[in-house]
Amino acid sequence: MWLKLFVSLLATLWKLTWTCENFAPFNYTLDDHDQWKLSVEEAEIISAPDPCDEVSVQDQFIPRLCCKILNFTHPIEQIIFDNCATEELEEDCFSEAIEQITESLTITNNKLTSVKKGTFRNIQLKEIYLHNNRIKILEDDSFSNLSNLEILNLNQNNLQMLNPDAFSELPKLHTLNLVFNQIRILQEGVFKFFSANPVVHLKCNQISRVEDAFKGSLARDIVLDLRANRIENLAEGVFNNHGFEDVNLNTNPLKTIATKFCGENCSMKNFHCICCYLNKDGLQTIRDLALIKKTFLYVGGCYDATYGDSILDIQYVCGGSKNNRAGKLLLVLVLLRSFNDFLLP
Numbered sequence: 001m002w003l004k005l006f007v008s009l010l011a012t013l014w015k016l017t018w019t020c021e022n023f024a025p026f027n028y029t030l031d032d033h034d035q036w037k038l039s040v041e042e043a044e045i046i047s048a049p050d051p052c053d054e055v056s057v058q059d060q061f062i063p064r065l066c067c068k069i070l071n072f073t074h075p076i077e078q079i080i081f082d083n084c085a086t087e088e089l090e091e092d093c094f095s096e097a098i099e100q101i102t103e104s105l106t107i108t109n110n111k112l113t114s115v116k117k118g119t120f121r122n123i124q125l126k127e128i129y130l131h132n133n134r135i136k137i138l139e140d141d142s143f144s145n146l147s148n149l150e151i152l153n154l155n156q157n158n159l160q161m162l163n164p165d166a167f168s169e170l171p172k173l174h175t176l177n178l179v180f181n182q183i184r185i186l187q188e189g190v191f192k193f194f195s196a197n198p199v200v201h202l203k204c205n206q207i208s209r210v211e212d213a214f215k216g217s218l219a220r221d222i223v224l225d226l227r228a229n230r231i232e233n234l235a236e237g238v239f240n241n242h243g244f245e246d247v248n249l250n251t252n253p254l255k256t257i258a259t260k261f262c263g264e265n266c267s268m269k270n271f272h273c274i275c276c277y278l279n280k281d282g283l284q285t286i287r288d289l290a291l292i293k294k295t296f297l298y299v300g301g302c303y304d305a306t307y308g309d310s311i312l313d314i315q316y317v318c319g320g321s322k323n324n325r326a327g328k329l330l331l332v333l334v335l336l337r338s339f340n341d342f343l344l345p
């Protein structure tokens, strides 16, 4: 107990030394992706005196990313801070202050725990990559008034819920990546900000309840990937008033599905439900919908009999990243098993 307190006190004191006045110099590169690439060593300020395609800071120690280390006088297409042990972004660095970054901002494989209010506001960026951090909290207006933003990647973070007020005025956002978080509920209206044709990746979360997430949104042709979550039922009308291109519920422990889960003003071109353990009524609901709506396609049941019931196991679906080893092992097991079945019919 005392030791713990002592350690946390030390950690706090250590963090207090991360002011923006004194920090260790770092190395970075400037690259025009064509004729030149310049490495700058032991710098304290990133300075791009000419237009440049990419500024990259990799494998350095920048626990607090301060505005004053950025001194751009010319446009830069992309800026990357990768694996810099970054825990904090000084406020407003990437808001009004930075008008020079034109395409994308990447702060990946770092230790960010939250995105503060207004961190990304009123800027012209098209892509923001924040994957593989420890982000647990998205404050209100974390991402607001980003008139050109098309892609936002928050994969591999620690989000347990999505703050509906974190996102606003994102007219061009079409891809939102939230794979490998711990989101539990898909709340009503949480995706109301979408207006383009959105693709939302929510594979490998902990979602057990699905509400009308797109309520209030004018989005069409929605692609919603909910593979490998913990969804047990779909309530009546949960997809009403929206047009989906693709809804993927593979590998969810679905038991029941309301007859009109996709009822009034709902259309769905593809509905995937492989290995989702539907009961007979559920299966019938899917079949009926397939008959009524010509655009509605039901893709398969659980491939239980042929490949063994673990072929689309959660670990298998989510095995690509954090659970890499588990995934591979399982694949081997599944292959062995199918081979066995093949040999011994």
Ligand SMILES: *[C@@H]1O[C@H](CO)[C@@H](O)[C@H](O)[C@H]1NC(C)=O
Pocket: 026, 027, 041, 042, 059, 060, 061
């Ligand atoms: C910066 O570059 C120099 C020269 O290549 C190298 O000796 C030094 O270790 C680098 N510093 C960091 C923190 O990578």
Ligand SMILES: *[C@@H]1O[C@H](CO)[C@@H](O)[C@H](O)[C@H]1NC(C)=O
Pocket: 045, 047, 048, 049, 071, 072, 073
């Ligand atoms: C910022 O960049 C400009 C142009 O490259 C340079 O003249 C100026 O000295 C830089 N400011 C600092 C604080 O390094």
Ligand SMILES: *[C@@H]1O[C@H](CO)[C@@H](O)[C@H](O)[C@H]1NC(C)=O
Pocket: 122, 123, 124, 145, 147
């Ligand atoms: C939104 O951002 C633009 C610049 O991209 C700015 O001109 C405008 O005032 C901002 N609107 C609001 C409501 O902040």
Ligand SMILES: *[C@@H]1O[C@H](CO)[C@@H](O)[C@H](O)[C@H]1NC(C)=O
Pocket: 240, 241, 264, 265
């Ligand atoms: C379906 O759409 C029509 C026309 O837009 C609208 O009048 C009706 O209220 C909608 N149904 C529901 C359940 O919202």
